[in-house]
Amino acid sequence: MPPEDKSPGEKNRSPFGMGFGRLPQSFDLALRWALTLAVSVLVGLFIGRWVDSKLGSSPLFLLIGVFWGLGGSFYSLFLQLKKIQEDEESESGSEKKENTL
Numbered sequence: 001m002p003p004e005d006k007s008p009g010e011k012n013r014s015p016f017g018m019g020f021g022r023l024p025q026s027f028d029l030a031l032r033w034a035l036t037l038a039v040s041v042l043v044g045l046f047i048g049r050w051v052d053s054k055l056g057s058s059p060l061f062l063l064i065g066v067f068w069g070l071g072g073s074f075y076s077l078f079l080q081l082k083k084i085q086e087d088e089e090s091e092s093g094s095e096k097k098e099n100t101l
Contacts, residue, residue, distance in 0.1 A: 029080060037073040044069030 023031070048065025052058060 025084070029084070032080065033073070033077050036076050037070075040069035040073040040076075041066055042069070044072075 044065030044067070045062060046065075048062035051061040051065075055061070
């Protein structure tokens, strides 16, 4: 006989302790940033290459586009990390208030 379910909430639990189909926050952040990095650099590369073909300037705008994409992706990562830090600080602040009351 199969073992009985202890509670209905634990039926679809993953080994990470998260709900079924959900990733831990660190994996989610890494995947989002990798996708942002790849898309930003590729968009900058293609736009720079297109501008270079129109103006006849060999790798100038291609390099500008790639570095623009890198800068944008790092800025996006900074904003995401800042938001996560603010969320954690607000959660820990509310827990401290509940413990003192």
